[in-house]
């Protein structure tokens with residue numbers, strides 16, 4: 001094959017940079033390039049920059065063929081010309097879009113090129129060897145009828161015309177183009193070639209021209225002729241033909257000029273399209289963006305964001321988003337998960353809009369435009385080799401999707417290949433060296449604001465959005481009871497075979513078949529938890545004589561009916577059943593109801609049934625989320641109503657607990673907000689790095705919304721590094737490494753200079769779990785002001801508290817350790833006070849009571865005392 005020499009033909013060895021391409025080639029929007037050995041990299045670079053903007057056709061010669069052709073198509077080449085002998089075997093390649101491969105017979109000396117609109121081809125016949133060779137090329141092109149341009153030499157024009165006529169091919173004789181005479185002016189030559197195929201349906205021969213922006217939005221309608229197109233190509237601007245003023249360089253007087261991006265045609269060549277980047281106010285003389293009014297939708301949003309980026313009002317929300325990449329990332333994650341949860345058309349539209357807003361803000365902050373994004377989409381749409389599109393680890397897990405990676409045993413490699421770099425400024429996955437590592441701050445080098453920001457909990461869904469999901473569920477349970485409860489379980493747990501939502505005690509032995517080891521572990525843990533909580537019992541009622549004859553007492557009573565929520569989303573947690581059930585039993589609660597989401601087959605994990613049996617539960621509600629909370633709060637046909645609901649859970653569970661506890665008709669209370677797990681480890685030079693890392697990971701593995709914090713006291717670079725190395729090494733060996741990665745993404749190491757500073761930071765953070773791996777943990781415990789539960793010294797991993805030591809693991813998170821206690825015996829008990837006065841006692845205190853009643857103008861209060869005192873007086877002071 002000969003090399004091409006049509007209007008946009010280039011030899012790639014001369015161009016690795018698109019900005020250096022001949023302007024006419026760029027504007028004409030179709031590139032034809034030749035590749036030979038040694039410059040294939042240039043082809044890839046060209047394709048990367050041009051796909052979506054240009055149709056790029058490549059003639060391939062002397063390169064390692066099959067794989068290169070596949071890779072070039074994959075990179076977005078519109079089509080590739082190969083010789084028939086080179087091409088053998090392409091048809092056998094699965095998924096290859098062979099319509100994008102054009103076979104040319106060997107030895108044909110025709111120049112073949114992509115035509116401007118990429119849907120047809122141009123043949124520039126020069127030095128054509130034989131009519132047969134040309135016929136053969138035409139035949140190969142099949143239905144894609146080329147326009148044929150004939151030059152002066154080679155095959156005679158009359159032969160070519162005859163040939164084209166036989167094949168009913170449109171033809172533009174060389175004489176029409178006067179190629180020789182105008183060859184000196186590239187722009188005129190290209191303009192002439194462009195317009196040669198145009199068909200004007202106007203008596204004045206002008207071509208109707210649609211002007212569009214980079215995204216294809218119509219800006220307005222104008223007219224062109226050969227002169228205006230040539231001038232446009234020359235100047236790189238939008239230039240048209242005004243029927244009143246002749247040559248019209250748009251923007252010369254208004255300043256609203258246009259940068260020319262490309263020129264192309266409509267399907268039947270009677271309308272030109274100029275794609276431009278509009279400058280200034282807009283296209284219309286009325287100073288609107290288009291002659292059809294202003295932008296809307298994504299284009300409008302992009303313009304707004306771009307202008308905010310240039311000059312956002314200080315303190316505005318958008319300015320905050322631009323300057324706080326962490327917050328922006330958190331919003332994107334939040335909106336993405338809300339979109340996943342949306343089901344109705346309205347909700348999906350609203351959530352998709354939110355996600356697009358934040359995604360475009362991130363793009364704009366990075367200087368990425370909608371056009372860049374659309375180019376990327378176009379490039380992906382032409383890909384031959386596709387990533388399988390499986391969901392990645394934590395997301396696959398969250399949505400119950402099986403990933404290819406998880407089943408082929410090659411997860412580490414795949415994950416490593418897909419992980420993104422991470423830095424303090426760009427916390428997104430792994431560190432640059434591929435390590436799972438928390439962001440690190442040396443407090444002495446940062447401002448207190450930076451440290452405060454670093455210790456922010458991962459953002460949660462906004463209250464309104466959660467409430468909008470939870471409130472209807474609660475209402476539905478109230479009105480439709482068990483029927484609604486079952487439906488939600490079918491929906492959320494996929495347990496469609498479940499026909500009854502409650503399992504009543506006594507629980508059948510067949511449902512708690514467990515290995516002896518597991519039974520022993522549960523029994524040991526149960527016993528320790530029971531012991532520790534039994535020790536919290538008050539020995540006898542409190543009694544105080546505040547004045548002679550005035551005795552005040554306080555005695556406790558168990559809350560009669562308690563509902564215990566045992567989470568079952570990302571992991572089933574029978575240990576939570578123990579933590580909630582054993583103290584309830586010790587307290588003497590009469591009715592213990594346990595709720596936990598069933599498995600997809602409708603069954604409960606046997607461990608949960610066994611725990612329910614051990615703690616003497618009355619029933620197990622096979623449901624999770626807000627619906628389980630509502631069922632226990634109000635009661636249904638089968639679910640017993642309770643007086644207090646306890647237990648941790650995700651945002652739906654926590655929100656539902658808040659709603660029902662605020663509804664006086666439910667008459668139910670709750671324990672506390674207990675959300676995603678967290679741990680703060682304070683480590684000094686005596687700490688074992690492997691132990692520290694293991695504690696951090698034990699909470700990170702709970703879920704992507706967990707957070708872990710390491711405070712390194714006076715550690716040098718090597719010592720901090722040792723913890724980080726251990727963390728990476730141990731994390732990589734965990735089956736839940738993807739969840740860990742998500743949690744580590746918003747976790748931090750703070751390097752501080754003293755225990756005092758570490759404790760101050762910890763108290764401000766108020767962690768759910770605080771681990772003190774330091775030389776004198778007992779002394780430091782005295783400094784603890786806010787924490788759910790504290791673990792002292794190197795031999796006390798937090799997981800002993802999660803399961804078996806005896807302390808409770810149901811603890812306040814998200815900083816609520818500042819005002820809430822974790823679950824303890826007191827959580828199941830209410831205190832009642834009593835007062836007992838003798839006659840003398842009433843005489844002693846009565847004056848104060850009556851005076852205060854007068855102050856409050858509550859006469860009946862006063863009288864309740866005075867009437868008795870008068871009576872006593874009448875009785876001569878004797879009762």
Ligand SMILES: NC(=O)c1ccc[n+]([C@@H]2O[C@H](COP(=O)([O-])OP(=O)(O)OC[C@H]3O[C@@H](n4cnc5c(N)ncnc54)[C@H](O)[C@@H]3O)[C@@H](O)[C@H]2O)c1
Nearest residue numbers: 341567568569570597624625648649650674676677810811
């Ligand atoms: N702080 C503590 O003491 C403590 C102890 C144990 C566990 N935890 C935490 O508890 C949490 C448990 O959460 P989980 O998700 O694993 O289990 P979960 O049981 O709390 O939540 C699962 C339920 O949420 C509901 N749900 C899920 N998606 C929903 C949607 N889109 N709309 C409405 N409802 C929906 C479903 O009903 C599902 O059964 C974790 O974050 C864990 O770290 C905390």
Ligand SMILES: N[C@H](CO)Cc1c[nH]c[nH+]1
Nearest residue numbers: 573575576677678802809
């Ligand atoms: N660490 C969790 C409380 O934040 C409890 C738990 C249950 N199982 C394992 N851990």
Ligand SMILES: [Zn+2]
Nearest residue numbers: 677698699802
């Ligand atoms: Zn845990």
